Amino acid sequence: MEETRERLASTIDQLVYRANPKTIVGREVASLKAYFVDPATGQPRSENILKVAGVLVGTVALFVVIRKVSS
Numbered sequence: 001m002e003e004t005r006e007r008l009a010s011t012i013d014q015l016v017y018r019a020n021p022k023t024i025v026g027r028e029v030a031s032l033k034a035y036f037v038d039p040a041t042g043q044p045r046s047e048n049i050l051k052v053a054g055v056l057v058g059t060v061a062l063f064v065v066i067r068k069v070s071s
Helices: 002-019 022-034 046-070
Strands: none
Touching: 002 022, 022 046
C-alpha cells in the first residue's frame, strides 16, 4: 500500500511539473531554438531560417497586392 502511495505521489508531482506554465514555455522555446539552431554544433540552420523568411516576405507581398487591388 505504501509503495502504491509513493508511486502515485511521484506521478502527481511529475504531472504538476509538466503542466506548470513555465515548464511548458521552456519546452516550447527549446523546441523553437532547436528548429533554428543545430543543438550539436550551435550553428544556425540557414535552410529553416530562409524558409520562414520566405514565408514572411510572401505573406507581406500578398497583403500589399490585395490592398492595391482593392483600392
